[in-house]
Amino acid sequence: MSINNEFRPKIVAFCCNWCSYAGADLAGSSRLAYPADVKIIRVPCSCRVNPMFILRAFEKGADGVILCGCHPGDCHYSTGNYYARRRMTLLFSMLDYMGVENGRTRVEWVSAAEGVKFSTTMNEFVEKIRSLGENVRLGDLRCKN
């Protein structure tokens, strides 16, 4: 998407229902702005995010994917975010190897009370993706409009 030819990245944010999605809601109700490039998908827990979803996002032209969950120890389901952390560590190193720079993927813990952190994280992440430019490595050319 571009307005005035400026690069507008596509960013998918997976947020767990209990902490980070609520943190994003708090950012919203506190009017803490972050760029419209970020689109949030609600998942019950960060451990619901299958690496496949992230690969799919890159294949479909996403420029960055961020996964947000509860702080370690605070998972609503006790242990979900630990699984997410391990899975993403593996996935992100593999993605880096494949040429999708580490900066395009991120895991962040945001609690329901951290509206400010949510907004700051998203601003930083969008800034980072803008500096990295368009993602070309995994994009499936057949998916391009």
Added chain:
Amino acid sequence: MQRIGVFVCHCGSNIAATVDVKKVVEMVLLEPGVVHAEDYQYMCSEAGQAKIGAAIADKKLTGIVVCSCSPRMHEATFRKCAERYGLNPYMVEIANIREHCSWIHKDMQEATEKAVILARAAIAKVNLNAPLQAGESRVTKRALVIGGGIAGIQTALDIADAGYEVDIVEKTPSIGGRMSQLDKTFPTLDCSACILTPKMVDAAGHPNINIYTYSEVEKVSGFVGDFTVDIRKKARSVDATKCTGCGVCQEKCPSKKTPSEFNRGLGNRSAIYTPFAQAIPNVPVIDREACLKFKTGKCGVCEKVCQAGAIDYAQQDEIITEKYGAIVVATGFDTIKLDQYDEYAYNQSKDVITSLELERIMNAAGPTKGHLERLSDGKAPKEIVFVQCVGSRCSDDRGKPYCSKICCMYTAKHAMLIRDKYPDVNVTVFYIDVRTPGKNFDEFYRRAVEEYGVNYIKGQVGKVAPQPDGSLLVQASDLLDNKQIKMKADMVVLATAIEPNQGVRNIATMLTASIDTNNFLTEAHPKLRPVESPTAGVFLSGVCQGPKDIPETVAQAGAAAVKVIGLLAKDKLTTNPCTAKPDELLCNGCGNCAKVCPYGAITYEVRQVNDHGIREDRRLANVNSALCQGCGACTVTCPSGAMDLQGFSNRQLIAEVDAICR
């Protein structure tokens, strides 16, 4: 293909001011499956819901998308609405175009484009939704209250009066909590003990209340309606069934040099002790770290003097396992540590004290028998300085960013009581702001100033320096007269910030209740559900949720009790149908999913399957939907992709990804 209706809410101007709702309606009508779209000012209102109902009937909708506020706000509302008009409630999806769009973006074009994309994602998802049926689970009609202060006692009494059994678990040897340490209470100046101790007695004598003191919650499992809790009953070394509470053991105990926790370390207690005279239960505890019998093996005085034969040195910790339908957290607060506040010389001078220590000094049962005296030399102070906001409203990380809320009022109370009892003592209060919102609060503060002549100075204290003559030099700024002040004081009282009690983080983790950056427990909704935690079946009472005074605590305790009673009054609860479901043709029985399930909801069984005409026995995963809480950990672990989560299926989430990246 579904027949989808999209309903775009203006939310007054909350959404419509930044999102072109007409444009969203126009755009979503182009999406596959969408047969109806409309916008309305308030979709959640009765009229709005009626519009949804009419469209369900007229357009024979099979799925709906509401573009509105967060699903955490109104998903339940719209699900109920769908159900009322004959649509399965799980055929509803929410596109959050308020919190995640209109409230954070300013540019209308940008916000509208984003709203359309969020709507598309929800449409793509609802296209793949399937009707789900909620199951039922039973309710254990018994509640657990963690913490035996005024919050916990009041909650327990209210639940017990409604006819349900309640257990209170209290960490210290007696119930009573912080309030039992206070001398007088604002703004009525009635005596704290006189209003608290009858409640303690009521709780102890209530047929529906069971109190575990000197006990801690050790493990929590289960979910709303059916929690299983392990309680560690620490060894008291005294048999509570035999002890008569005569107190001779405490009198005769030779080890009397342990700082009394109850008196905030201002006096000493014996190794065998009850925290205070009105303790409930009136059964002492042996502090094994201080007791000579435990330290050296010699002594045994208490055993010799106990006529009832209640002393039991061999007593062991006991683990009690109980089932509960609801859990209330009422763990209360403590004052922050002042180690990092060198400027107030708290650690250097005995005459610099916290307000809670002053409460003990003012109390007739306290270390000075209620006489106002300097702890260094026992002399009566002539000049007392109060410092407000010590560690509250603090921008650096030594203190807390929030207002502790109670300090302005108790400082006015202390100042007034001192001026009343010792009219020749000068009292000066340094404040940043005086905050007195509450019934009769400002009148109370004004009485302190006008009637009792307390000297209030707006300004911050920069330094308290102990002088060779034993006095304290207070340096402060007077912000109204714009000058520096140096004054001598005999005593300095610090209105120290309050923080949630130690250990609340551990309890929150056990309960999977969320906690904020200041360790206060988070409410399910800050305005509409203030006494519920986001975790179903866990409720909040008192300061563990945020700073509050006694009347507010009692009110919240009652509110939490009502929520618990409402839950326990039900025989069955409907369960979340968004649970994991294995595809028996894909499952290879590897066992990975059971390993990651935090609820033990997955078992394996050998079942006959019909795989494209071939019938054979296979080992297959089986999900107990009553236990499954729907986290989805198993779905990602499954190597063959057999496990999926209803309501958040792989296809649904991928459809959302695709819609966003389109």
